Amino acid sequence: MNLFKQHKYLIIRNAISNELANFAFNYFLMKRDATQWMRKNNYVSEYTPGFGTWKDEQVPNTYSIYGDTFMETLMMKVLPIMEKHTELKLLPTYTYTRAYKKGDKLRRHKDRPSCQISTTLNLGGNDWPIYIDPTGTDNVIDEAKEIHKPNAPKGNRVDLKVGDMLVYRGCELEHWREAFEGNVCVQTFLHYNDADGKFGKENIFDKRPMLGIPK
Numbered sequence: 001m002n003l004f005k006q007h008k009y010l011i012i013r014n015a016i017s018n019e020l021a022n023f024a025f026n027y028f029l030m031k032r033d034a035t036q037w038m039r040k041n042n043y044v045s046e047y048t049p050g051f052g053t054w055k056d057e058q059v060p061n062t063y064s065i066y067g068d069t070f071m072e073t074l075m076m077k078v079l080p081i082m083e084k085h086t087e088l089k090l091l092p093t094y095t096y097t098r099a100y101k102k103g104d105k106l107r108r109h110k111d112r113p114s115c116q117i118s119t120t121l122n123l124g125g126n127d128w129p130i131y132i133d134p135t136g137t138d139n140v141i142d143e144a145k146e147i148h149k150p151n152a153p154k155g156n157r158v159d160l161k162v163g164d165m166l167v168y169r170g171c172e173l174e175h176w177r178e179a180f181e182g183n184v185c186v187q188t189f190l191h192y193n194d195a196d197g198k199f200g201k202e203n204i205f206d207k208r209p210m211l212g213i214p215k
Helices: 005-006 018-039 069-087 200-206
Strands: 009-012 064-066 090-101 106-109 116-125 130-132 141-142 156-158 166-167 173-179 184-194
Touching: 005 009, 009 069, 018 064, 018 069, 018 090, 018 116, 018 184, 069 090, 069 116, 069 166, 069 184, 090 116, 090 200, 130 166, 184 200
Parallel strands: none
Antiparallel strands: 009 166, 064 090, 090 184, 106 173, 116 166, 116 184, 130 156, 130 173
């Protein structure tokens, strides 16, 4: 039986090569540092599209970017791998990438409809496990305040090496990360919809004209 259909999540080891992951890792850190310099020297403002933000409400003061062109190219590269392992016809929606810093955490949550079939791909840095609750129950009372139902399942710990990715049904399974103890970790979320599902064609490219465009 297909593991993804059975458990609603699976781990794909070596989904991309270490060489490609390392390239993506260094690219993203350079983009972060260049964006910071350009803002400081008034080349771009915090409102200039395509340069990312430090104002993500989910992980404050951490550099992140929606729809980065390189990452969306990467999303299309791994699309055949995703379809092979899920046995689904998938449509790309969007990517979201962060360079996490010490102390960051990803609160327990479920995703919006454009994240029906998702993957978090480890591009490099210090190891940082992700947790996923395979029960599919709703345990989050207030995500921002991290208030959960009593006796909420502890979830399954998933450790990803560079180039590995966790594929999961983001709208159905709660997932999170505890406080990061390392210095830097770059992860990219690649989101897809089931072409035959409820939101398939409606959410292609996350309702943008094409990939690679800021929202």
